[in-house]
Amino acid sequence: MALLDVIDLKTHFKTGDGIVKAVDGVSFSVDAGQTLGIVGESGSGKSVTCLTIMGLNAKRNTATSGQALFKGEDLLKMRGDRLRRIRGNDMAMIFQDPMTSLNPVHSIGKQLAEAVQLHNDATKKQAAARALELLKQVGIPRAESRIYDYPHQFSGGMRQRVMIAMALINNPDLLIADEPTTALDVTMQAQILELIAKMQREYGSAVIMITHDLGVVAEIADDVIVMYAAEVAEQAPVDRIFNNPQHPYTWGLMGSLPRLNADVERLVQIEGQPPSLLHPPRGCRFNPRCAYAMPVCREEDPPLATVPGEESHFQACHLDQETKDHVSAELLGSFAGEATA
Amino acid sequence: MTAVAAEQRSELDLHGDELLVVEGLEKHFPVTKGIMFRKQVGAVKAVDGVTFAVNEGETIGVVGESGCGKSTMARCLVRLLNPTAGRVTFRGSDITNLSRAAMRPYRREMMMIFQDPYASLNSRKRVGFIVGEALQVNKMGTPTEIKKRVQELLEIVGLNPEHYNRFPHEFSGGQRQRIGIARALAINPKLIVCDEPVSALDVSVQAQILNLLKDLQKEFNLTYIFIAHDLNVVRHISDRVFVMYLGQMMESGARHDLYDTPKHPYTGSLLSAVPIPDPQLGRSRARIVLEGDVPSPLNPPTGCRFHTRCPRFHEGHCDVETPELASRDGMAESHAVRCHYPLERWPLSEAEMRGHFASAPVPAPAE
Numbered sequence: 001m002a003l004l005d006v007i008d009l010k011t012h013f014k015t016g017d018g019i020v021k022a023v024d025g026v027s028f029s030v031d032a033g034q035t036l037g038i039v040g041e042s043g044s045g046k047s048v049t050c051l052t053i054m055g056l057n058a059k060r061n062t063a064t065s066g067q068a069l070f071k072g073e074d075l076l077k078m079r080g081d082r083l084r085r086i087r088g089n090d091m092a093m094i095f096q097d098p099m100t101s102l103n104p105v106h107s108i109g110k111q112l113a114e115a116v117q118l119h120n121d122a123t124k125k126q127a128a129a130r131a132l133e134l135l136k137q138v139g140i141p142r143a144e145s146r147i148y149d150y151p152h153q154f155s156g157g158m159r160q161r162v163m164i165a166m167a168l169i170n171n172p173d174l175l176i177a178d179e180p181t182t183a184l185d186v187t188m189q190a191q192i193l194e195l196i197a198k199m200q201r202e203y204g205s206a207v208i209m210i211t212h213d214l215g216v217v218a219e220i221a222d223d224v225i226v227m228y229a230a231e232v233a234e235q236a237p238v239d240r241i242f243n244n245p246q247h248p249y250t251w252g253l254m255g256s257l258p259r260l261n262a263d264v265e266r267l268v269q270i271e272g273q274p275p276s277l278l279h280p281p282r283g284c285r286f287n288p289r290c291a292y293a294m295p296v297c298r299e300e301d302p303p304l305a306t307v308p309g310e311e312s313h314f315q316a317c318h319l320d321q322e323t324k325d326h327v328s329a330e331l332l333g334s335f336a337g338e339a340t341a
Numbered sequence: 342m343t344a345v346a347a348e349q350r351s352e353l354d355l356h357g358d359e360l361l362v363v364e365g366l367e368k369h370f371p372v373t374k375g376i377m378f379r380k381q382v383g384a385v386k387a388v389d390g391v392t393f394a395v396n397e398g399e400t401i402g403v404v405g406e407s408g409c410g411k412s413t414m415a416r417c418l419v420r421l422l423n424p425t426a427g428r429v430t431f432r433g434s435d436i437t438n439l440s441r442a443a444m445r446p447y448r449r450e451m452m453m454i455f456q457d458p459y460a461s462l463n464s465r466k467r468v469g470f471i472v473g474e475a476l477q478v479n480k481m482g483t484p485t486e487i488k489k490r491v492q493e494l495l496e497i498v499g500l501n502p503e504h505y506n507r508f509p510h511e512f513s514g515g516q517r518q519r520i521g522i523a524r525a526l527a528i529n530p531k532l533i534v535c536d537e538p539v540s541a542l543d544v545s546v547q548a549q550i551l552n553l554l555k556d557l558q559k560e561f562n563l564t565y566i567f568i569a570h571d572l573n574v575v576r577h578i579s580d581r582v583f584v585m586y587l588g589q590m591m592e593s594g595a596r597h598d599l600y601d602t603p604k605h606p607y608t609g610s611l612l613s614a615v616p617i618p619d620p621q622l623g624r625s626r627a628r629i630v631l632e633g634d635v636p637s638p639l640n641p642p643t644g645c646r647f648h649t650r651c652p653r654f655h656e657g658h659c660d661v662e663t664p665e666l667a668s669r670d671g672m673a674e675s676h677a678v679r680c681h682y683p684l685e686r687w688p689l690s691e692a693e694m695r696g697h698f699a700s701a702p703v704p705a706p707a708e
Contacts, residue, residue, distance in 0.1 A: 041546075155634050158634070189616070219616045260572065266552050
């Protein structure tokens, strides 16, 4: 049994203008010790998916359906007190902006110790010792004195380390990281990604990494989900996604990335904007921006189906297999062919 | 200061028709103490002696971590900030100390595109006014002519000319950045300084804007100074690239020289830290992870500014003697590095990067 099994998850928000279907039928599973990368543009529903799993959406005007089975228990139907016991203990989350997720008026030592005491039978002293241990592990220099410092006294990268320490303090089985490196420079990003991978090796946690950066996904994920307009467009092991992408949106994402190892005069661009989730397009949600759209795409929403011969590779597109393989090979060839200029 | 400037001028090897020449540019922000009697207790050396020349029609990319002074430098170039020292020459005339009035004709020639498309457009003005304001201020046509020109500009940047009467909030992030570009293009500038123009955008929209900037450059023979922290983006768009660290230029060179054979350990570590969207390639390469943060520009390290984080730090040399930005043996003439122990080749493994070398260290040029 997988650690986390998400089945047909839907999150709909009621707004003054109508119902926004922020997540519309998303299914995936994460095994212990595994890393799942979720990529997509802003508004594709990747963050809402994880907030829903964590039970962090506001209850008002929100309709949730489907299942999120964590160790066999459905998180969506769980009572508040039970969920609070699990959250921060068995599963934890790291957010994009560490400044707004830390309390500015308490020292970081106190905030870390609080997380220990909430979930364990620990004395203040034990909790403080554990906090110090974690700060050292995430590589905060002079942790003994910095434990008394406040969040504003840390730089962005150091604050993100504190967040990671807080998330990991109770050895969670599942860690959800929502764009943890987006606000950081490349050098700091490399430090943080390495730290998450090291912590994962040490504690054997599963990680769900939400990001818009395909490079980050390629570096750390085992499995990848590409989301577009509240739905899963493609899902596969990381090597499959990058070596044989099957969905026109994934092609677009890959082609639109400038690369260090390839010279292209013009980037492939996906025309237009992501659709409004108030009134998503009929048929396949990507059809208005898709260069390969056929009449059927405007009528029928393609189901998420396996790629023939590849049980772990799912995609939602009407194009026939031959065309897909052809375009995919051509796209990858364009990266490799011009690599040495 | 004049002596330094003169010395740096000789370094530049000018041919006379550069669009923009920057010599020994410095911008220090004073740090004061006390309320009534403010006295200066220090200075943030945001830009500390930057020298370069820009030719017409080329794209210069500037990369560096946050706080390295790249945005401050950009603002000094277009005189949104007044430099503390140094000289900026635009088309042969010194614009460093011009008064506001005397500066005005030059402002038509240089425009800026900003990072945040939400903050850089006045939310109470219509798009037509925002794009046409520069035309109005410079009295470049009657209201009807201006309207026609604005609609033309909107079309050039890929927006619907009928959106002339809309407000910025009616547009998405990518569309707003297009409005910012239309505004910058309005008075046919020669030079456009782009300060992180695509950092706030999603990848698919980022590609649209990068393609647009390239098309416009071809069409109008524009010169760009393109500032970004994303090395992939800078590589894609630039002809030459400058790497900045703590207010100084650490390495400069033609795009391929700098990306294929980086010489500065800082450039090398930046390149090795960029995530590559290719799992096999990503796993096979060595990665040099820099420790710690960028030091404070209030009190920059002595000697080479990078020595506190450098994998090749040689005690007694790097922390004492400041290296010069210069081309070394075996490097292209236009490729310069500010390092006592430049990288021999690329890629290097982490051990090779850190290892001490039996061969004699490259002698630093005499001061």
